[in-house]
Amino acid sequence: MNYLGDVAALARKDLRLELRARDTLPAMLLFVLSTLVVFHFALPSGADELAAQGLLWVALVFTALLGLTRAWSPEREDGALDGLVLAPSDRSAIWLGKSAAVFVFLVAIELVALPAFALFFSPLDAGAVLGVLLADVGICAVGTLLAAMAAASRTRELILPLLFLPLAIPLIVGGVGASVSTDPGRYLAFLGLYDAVFAILCWASFEYVVSE
Amino acid sequence: MISARGLEKRYGSRRALRPLDFELERGGFLVVTGANGSGKTTLLRLVVGLAAPTGGELEVGADRAGLGYLGHEPLLYRDLTALENLDLYGRLYRVPERRERAGMLLERFGLWDVRAERVGSYSRGMVQRLALCRALLHDPELLVLDEPFTALDAEGADLLDRWLRELAGSTTLLLTTHDPGRVKPLASARLALV
Numbered sequence: 259m260n261y262l263g264d265v266a267a268l269a270r271k272d273l274r275l276e277l278r279a280r281d282t283l284p285a286m287l288l289f290v291l292s293t294l295v296v297f298h299f300a301l302p303s304g305a306d307e308l309a310a311q312g313l314l315w316v317a318l319v320f321t322a323l324l325g326l327t328r329a330w331s332p333e334r335e336d337g338a339l340d341g342l343v344l345a346p347s348d349r350s351a352i353w354l355g356k357s358a359a360v361f362v363f364l365v366a367i368e369l370v371a372l373p374a375f376a377l378f379f380s381p382l383d384a385g386a387v388l389g390v391l392l393a394d395v396g397i398c399a400v401g402t403l404l405a406a407m408a409a410a411s412r413t414r415e416l417i418l419p420l421l422f423l424p425l426a427i428p429l430i431v432g433g434v435g436a437s438v439s440t441d442p443g444r445y446l447a448f449l450g451l452y453d454a455v456f457a458i459l460c461w462a463s464f465e466y467v468v469s470e
Numbered sequence: 471m472i473s474a475r476g477l478e479k480r481y482g483s484r485r486a487l488r489p490l491d492f493e494l495e496r497g498g499f500l501v502v503t504g505a506n507g508s509g510k511t512t513l514l515r516l517v518v519g520l521a522a523p524t525g526g527e528l529e530v531g532a533d534r535a536g537l538g539y540l541g542h543e544p545l546l547y548r549d550l551t552a553l554e555n556l557d558l559y560g561r562l563y564r565v566p567e568r569r570e571r572a573g574m575l576l577e578r579f580g581l582w583d584v585r586a587e588r589v590g591s592y593s594r595g596m597v598q599r600l601a602l603c604r605a606l607l608h609d610p611e612l613l614v615l616d617e618p619f620t621a622l623d624a625e626g627a628d629l630l631d632r633w634l635r636e637l638a639g640s641t642t643l644l645l646t647t648h649d650p651g652r653v654k655p656l657a658s659a660r661l662a663l664v
Binding site: 260336340341343 | 520535539547558564
């Protein structure tokens with residue numbers, strides 16, 4: 259229970275910081291909405307609906323990347339990450355708490371972005387929405403770990419996309435498949451498997467990311 | 471409490487800490503002095519486990535729960551209040567009655583009246599006082615302080631002097647300073663880095 263309590267306290271801290279500073283969510287929201295508007299005008303009228311579904315995933319992944327770039331900013335300032343690393347609680351709780359907070363940010367953005375997509379392009383079915391939620395889990399698990407690795411570097415804004423985008427390709431494959439396939443079940447299962455495997459890997463390896 | 475034999479730290483080809491031997495017994499007070507770049511901060515980061523030695527051996531007789539660390543940076547969140555910062559760390563350190571303990575420390579370090587203000591609005595000296603509260607929050611058995619008098623005004627420095635006098639003998643203390651005379655009466659040993 260202590261472990262989950264630590265995770266909840268760390269996630270709550272991130273949500274509180276965002277509510278006060280409003281550094282990340284407004285930027286993510288503006289980015290995803292403006293991207294959808296650009297796609298709306300860039301896609302020729304009468305274009306295939308399938309193409310639009312693909313563009314939704316491009317918008318979501320790059321919006322997530324924007325949020326991940328700033329995910330560890332509060333910890334970089336004033337060395338707060340050292341403070342968390344020194345605490346006797348399990349270090350994986352730091353990763354899990356941060357991932358949970360990023361997940362909440364992503365879902366909050368998607369509560370606006372998905373209706374906007376339905377307005378500009380076409381409505382999403384349950385398979386697509388479930389695909390988005392499952393992909394969010396993978397994005398948060400992998401992205402938070404990679405963002406922590408990149409945060410130690412001076413070129414973090416360059417490194418994170420280079421590390422994250424190749425690992426996000428299976429999520430895009432699964433997400434687009436769940437959105438456009440007549441049988442989304444196997445794509446959703448694929449996303450679930452990705453989430454499980456990468457969540458365990460990231461949970462187990464975070465300790466080594468924050469240790470010298 | 472701490473035993474170092476041939477302890478050394480390099481970053482690539484750059485030597486951050488020359489090979490070093492020292493012992494610090496439980497309840498002792500070791501003052502580390504040295505010029506800028508001599509490796510004082512590096513030594514402290516090695517002791518608390520934020521850095522790994524590249525040579526020699528280091529044994530520290532306290533786990534993370536028993537370590538208190540004040541570094542060059544305050545290790546605090548600017549957009550949280552003093553109380554919120556201490557509450558978070560108190561929870562992670564499993565401090566019993568953490569709110570009462572945080573309140574007592576804030577009171578003693580003269581921050582009680584600004585406890586609900588964001589740390590980002592504090593002066594440098596107030597941030598240093600709060601960082602001291604954070605380091606002392608869990609009543610550590612080994613307290614590692616990196617130039618703790620930095621940015622403190624006369625009143626803050628006196629407060630810290632009083633704390634160090636109270637802790638000396640019961641808590642093991644490792645402290646770096648450019649003003650060793652200030653803690654000379656309390657120190658049980660001195661280590662000069664070159």
